[in-house]
Every structure is written in structure tokens, then in C-alpha cells.
Amino acid sequence: RSIVNEIVTLPPTSIVGHHYEDGFPRLSSGKLDGRRIADDAAKAEAAGERAATPADDPSVATVAAVFRRHLGIEPEAEQTFVDLGGDSLRYIEVTLDLEELITDLPNAWHLEPVSALEARRVASAERRASEGRSASFVSLDTDVALRAVSIVMIVSQHFGLISLLGGAHVLLAAFGFNLARFQVPALGQRGPRPLLESAARLVVPTLGWTTVVALVSPVSIANYLLITNYWTSSAGETKYWFIEVLVQLLVVFALVVSIRPLRERVLEHQVAAGVVLLGIGLALRFGLHGWWDATAYAYKIPTVLVWLVGLGWLAAVIERPVERLALSAVTIVTTWGFFESPSRSLVIIGGILALVWIRSIPVPAIGRKAVASVASASMYIYLTHFQVTSPLQIESPLIRTVVAIGLGIVAARIAQPILAWLEAQVRAGTTGRDGLGRGNPEQRELSQRSRRA
DSSP states (O other): OHHHHHOOOOOOOOBOOOOEEEEOOOOTEEEHHHHHHHHHHHHHHHHHHOOOOOOOOOOGOOOHHHHHHHHHHOOTTTTOTTTOOOHHHHHHHHHHHHHOTHHHTOTTTGOOOHHHHHHHHHHHHHHHHHHHOOEEEEEEEEEHHHHHHHHHHHHHHTTTOOOOOOOHHHHHHHHHHHHIIIIGGGHHHOOOOHHHHHHHHHHHHHHHHHHHHHTTOOOOHHHHHTOTTTOTOOOSSOOHHHHHHHHHHHHHHHHHHHHHHHHHHHHHHHHHOOOOOOOOHHIIIIHHHHHHGGGTTOOOSSHHHHHHHHHHHHHOOOOSHHHHHHHHHHHHHHTTSSSOOHHHHHHHHHHHHHHHOOEEEEEEHHHHHEEEEETHHHHHHHHHHHHHGGGTTTTOOOHHHHHHHHHHHHHHHHHHHHHHHHHHHHHHHHHHHHHOOOTTTHHHHHHHHHHHO
């Protein structure tokens, strides 16, 4: 199984192993008996020969195995989740598996080397063996909880279940929060590539789903260029303004940090970089849009919203209480009154303040995976919730919301392994050419500098 994993770069959970004592079964013509092999594989899977998850099989219950499973990469001892190209889209699933192995997983585990996490795992295993019990409550990252709550709010509001707005704008702040946590530390190691990879992880499923929708509904070139937030009269039902804003911002950020001196300044002065980003966002909001009315675009364009990303960025990098108090005041002053609805402003302010002051929240262990699954699938829920429920003609807003979330999670479970495999193929084809292989000493030095910054 491990050999096959290296050849096709699939995670172990996607591979079924079955051993033939006397060689592969063949037809009378001498060709492989594909039908029998497929049947044997199905029987092997049913019998439990599929590679177990770390929580199920002690033989693979290591930190490196978790990383291999979700990232399709064999990590080295000194590499971190960020070094290996991890981002917020895969952070949740990796966190869930690591929490099965490590008691009190630190909030900044994504910046710890595999060797340090493995040491924590060994200590946790010994502690659990001596205690002989599991916790009824566990910690959940605040931004993960906010992603789950926000996507439920968005879908519920779209279907008329609630009238509370602001979930998408909380997600914009969470985007800035995770930008500072995952992509920025990787800039020293890989330049602007982490930003472009994150954009691709948004673009590929969005365009894939747009193509599926195009089979039954009209779409325009703006849908495929992801600029419907600037072209409000374009045809089609797939106007995903939120994803379009994220992609547009990621591309601009990548262009900025492609200039090496700027990239180094961002790495060395992350708080100052967040202040600059917030300042530019506020200048655009009050300066540019002081004479250019953005109402025609329903305030769904980057120049209006980038200040929220700056607030989220700063929420991730500041530490001192006085800094958090200052950021809280700026959040309240700049957000209140931006929208006509006071409740919308309160939702956004509350979400950002949660990012500023609360790093994690205790949740019942039995419900953690459910919340994390919704958060992990939030993009797919957002992409599909209208189209997958419209043909069902569900009248109840509550039932439609539940069905949309459930089907979005199913879509994520189908799409994520496929996209991970495609990404692994691309990475395998470029690693040797760009000199950024795992054993490259310069890469390791830049990675360490990035983590220190």
C-alpha cells in the first residue's frame, strides 16, 4: 500500500490492498480479469483492508501519517503544516485527526515541526493510558466555529429561514485571519506561490461547478472569469461574489509579495503589514468610494471590503491586551453604520471581536466533528446550496437549509480527495524543476526564518 501511495500520491485512505498468492487472475485469453479484481477489491474494502485512519489503527497513528493522508506528501521531521502547503481549507480536517492523537493541541500547531508534534503525540498517548478516560469537552478554534455559524447563517438567510445578515463579511475577516496564519508564514519559503495555490483551490471547484450548472442553465463569460461582482447584469445563476472577492484579493496580494523587498518586509513586520492593509482598505472605502459610488455593485467588490480582511489579519498577529483593545475600538468605529441594518453591523462586530479575543471555545466532544465538517465544507455548501435544492421543491425553509448543508458536505467529501490528488500531481511535476524539494537546505533556512518572523 505504501508503494502504491508513493506512485500515485494518493492518501492511504483512498487505497485498498489485496494480496494474490499465485499472481493476478486472468481470463482464458491471458488478459487480466478486471471484473474479478474489482470484485476482490470491493470484498477487501468491506472486510476492512482499506487503510485505517489514525484514530482507528495504531500502526499509522502518527503525526506524519496524518499529514500524508491529507496533504499527499511525505513530511520531513523539521517541516511544518505551513511548509507543506497547508492552508485553512485543509486545516480543519488535519486538526480533527491530530486532536485524536494529541491532548491539548496548541493553537499554533500549524507552525510546529512534525518532530515536535510527534513528541506531543507520544506524551499524550502515555497520559491517556494512565488516565484511562477521554474528555467530554474539547477545544474548537474560534475561526472554525465562525465559519460553520456563518455559512449556516448565509444559507438560512437565502432560503428565508432567518433575516440576519453579516455572515459573509465575518468570513471575510476570517479570511484575513487565516491569511496571516497560513499563507504569510510560507512566503519566505515559497514566495507568492502559497497565495496562488489558495486562489486555485477556490477557482477550480467554482469553475467546475459552474460548468455543471451550465448544462441546465445559462452562464456568461463573467461567470468563468469570476468577475460577476463587477458585472451585475451578466447572465447565469452562479454569481459567487464572495469567492470572486477572495480570488481577486489573493491575486493582488500575490503580485505585491512577488516583489522580494516587500515580501521580506511583510515577513519581518507582520503587525505593521496588517496596519498598512487596514489603512489601504479604509482609504479605498472612504477615499476612492467617496467619489465613485459602489452601490451598483452592492458593496461586493474588493476595494470596499478589503478593510475587513485587514481587521482579520491584525486579529491573528497581535498579542498584547492594549493592542487588542485598540483593534476592538477600530472594529467598532469602522463597522458601525457601514450598513443600514444595525443587526448586520452587530453580527460583523461580534464575529471580529471573537477573533480578536477568543482563540478557541470549548464544545462537547460529540458535536465537534459535526461543527468542523460544516466549516470544512463551507465553500461547497456556498457553491451548491441553491442548485441542489431547487429541483427538490422543498417548501420548508428549515428542511431546505438542512438538506443544502448536508448535500454540500457530501459534495466536499467527493471533491476534496480529487482536488488533493490533482494538486499532488502538479506539485510532483514542479518540485524537481523549481529547486524547492524537501531536502533543499535553502528552503529549510527560509522556512525557519519565516516561522521566527
